[in-house]
Amino acid sequence: MTKTVNHVVTRPGRKHGDADVQIPVAQDLSTVPGIRQRDADVSFYSRVYPQETQNIEKAADRQWVWSVYSEETLIHRKRHDEINEPLVDAAAVSGDLEPTGTPTGEDITEAIRLKARELGFGEAGFTKFDRRYTYTGKKRWVKYEHAICLALEQDYVQTQSLPSMDAEFAHFGTYEIEGALTLDLADYIRSLGYHAQIHSPNDNSAPYIPMFVAAGLGQLGANGQLLSPHFGSRARLAIITTDAPVTYDEPVDYGLHQFCQVCQVCVNRCPGRALVPDKVWWRGVEKNKLIYERCRPVMARYDGCAVCMKVCPIQRFGAPAVMEHYVTTGEVLGKGTHLLEGYTFLERGYFGPGELPQFDRQFFEIPHGRNEEWLFQQFKEKLMNEGLPPEEEIVGFAKQVRNILVKGNSTLGDE
Ligand code: SF4
Numbered sequence: 001m002t003k004t005v006n007h008v009v010t011r012p013g014r015k016h017g018d019a020d021v022q023i024p025v026a027q028d029l030s031t032v033p034g035i036r037q038r039d040a041d042v043s044f045y046s047r048v049y050p051q052e053t054q055n056i057e058k059a060a061d062r063q064w065v066w067s068v069y070s071e072e073t074l075i076h077r078k079r080h081d082e083i084n085e086p087l088v089d090a091a092a093v094s095g096d097l098e099p100t101g102t103p104t105g106e107d108i109t110e111a112i113r114l115k116a117r118e119l120g121f122g123e124a125g126f127t128k129f130d131r132r133y134t135y136t137g138k139k140r141w142v143k144y145e146h147a148i149c150l151a152l153e154q155d156y157v158q159t160q161s162l163p164s165m166d167a168e169f170a171h172f173g174t175y176e177i178e179g180a181l182t183l184d185l186a187d188y189i190r191s192l193g194y195h196a197q198i199h200s201p202n203d204n205s206a207p208y209i210p211m212f213v214a215a216g217l218g219q220l221g222a223n224g225q226l227l228s229p230h231f232g233s234r235a236r237l238a239i240i241t242t243d244a245p246v247t248y249d250e251p252v253d254y255g256l257h258q259f260c261q262v263c264q265v266c267v268n269r270c271p272g273r274a275l276v277p278d279k280v281w282w283r284g285v286e287k288n289k290l291i292y293e294r295c296r297p298v299m300a301r302y303d304g305c306a307v308c309m310k311v312c313p314i315q316r317f318g319a320p321a322v323m324e325h326y327v328t329t330g331e332v333l334g335k336g337t338h339l340l341e342g343y344t345f346l347e348r349g350y351f352g353p354g355e356l357p358q359f360d361r362q363f364f365e366i367p368h369g370r371n372e373e374w375l376f377q378q379f380k381e382k383l384m385n386e387g388l389p390p391e392e393e394i395v396g397f398a399k400q401v402r403n404i405l406v407k408g409n410s411t412l413g414d415e
């Protein structure tokens with residue numbers, strides 16, 4: 001059934017130098033530019049319940065994953081960390097570096113965008129760095145007010161094999177390339193006479209997606225990821241903040257906010273049943289809220305899972321083709337096909353449309369919260385079940401808590 005087109009979005013082509021593309025947005029998919037949000041609520045939650053990075057808030061399960069990784073994953077992760085660490089360290093101090101050139105005072109938005117595209121970033125957009133989203137531990141770290149949002153596409157072919165080690169090579173390899181490219185772009189901004197602070201994707205200063213949406217680079221998908229027009233969520237996100245004179249982009253309605261309610265492929269295909277069909281209001285934003293505790297045990301044991309990325313038609317075919325198909329037929333391109341929805345799950349085998357792996361309740365029992373919180377939780381349960389433990393055990397518990405507190409929290413992570 002043909003749909004009426006409400007508006008057409010024009011975007012630059014996928015690669016630098018490619019022709020612009022047109023994305024028709026059907027009337028029944030049209031909502032608001034970006035995402036529905038209640039600004040006062042976003043401000044309230046940021047003030048009263050400020051967010052902290054999951055690398056701290058959920059440190060217990062982040063540590064646990066290392067105990068269930070396969071041998072191959074362990075080797076690869078260690079190798080990746082060796083390569084990536086210097087890039088993350090360089091990003092952490094990048095905001096302190098002084099400019100190397102002389103500023104002209106002219107708006108340099110398009111110069112930066114051009115350079116970013118030449119370097120290979122698929123998307124580059126500008127917005128205010130929204131401090132309401134800044135993680136507690138990074139509040140004093142963020143120096144400059146303008147955010148340059150940068151998305152680097154991950155290899156297409158490798159990604160379609162998700163979940164697999166090959167796709168993990170693409171995932172972590174993209175971070176390594178992105179780390180180096182952001183250093184280059186920041187150097188370029190300094191050569192124009194301005195400061196540039198790199199917000200690494202592996203040491204996040206905030207959830208970056210809201211700023212990407214504000215910069216018009218996509219909309220939030222039901223899979224909890226940024227759906228950018230050319231590659232959906234098959235991209236790694238970084239931000240550079242600067243004091244350079246730039247002009248902000250505007251959020252865009254690609255029709256994706258509503259399209260997810262029609263599509264639902266990731267929701268139906270998620271092996272952990274971690275994705276929810278309906279949108280809820282969460283911290284002032286209307287979204288499909290992922291259930292972390294249902295996702296994490298699957299991700300950790302099955303090569304990073306990311307079935308929700310693999311089966312997304314926007315990732316697979318791109319928004320221009322998917323939206324064109326919807327306008328012409330009223331249907332979701334690829335929905336119900338093995339090509340889009342099928343995946344292989346390690347030793348469990350192949351799962352086609354309508355088929356999901358099963359897990360028992362125990363599978364989802366993993367450590368929760370911060371390391372010290374998890375320790376307290378276990379201690380409480382022991383007290384309840386076994387009564388007061390011997391004195392040396394109590395002292396041992398106190399020592400463990402102290403070690404965790406002395407060691408402190410790390411903001412680093414790279415999922
Ligand atoms: S990573 Fe896997 S388990 Fe987690 S939300 Fe995506 S599909 Fe579901």
Ligand code: SF4
Nearest residue numbers: 221260263264266312
């Ligand atoms: S698979 Fe469908 S519902 Fe899920 S994020 Fe992609 S477009 Fe949205």
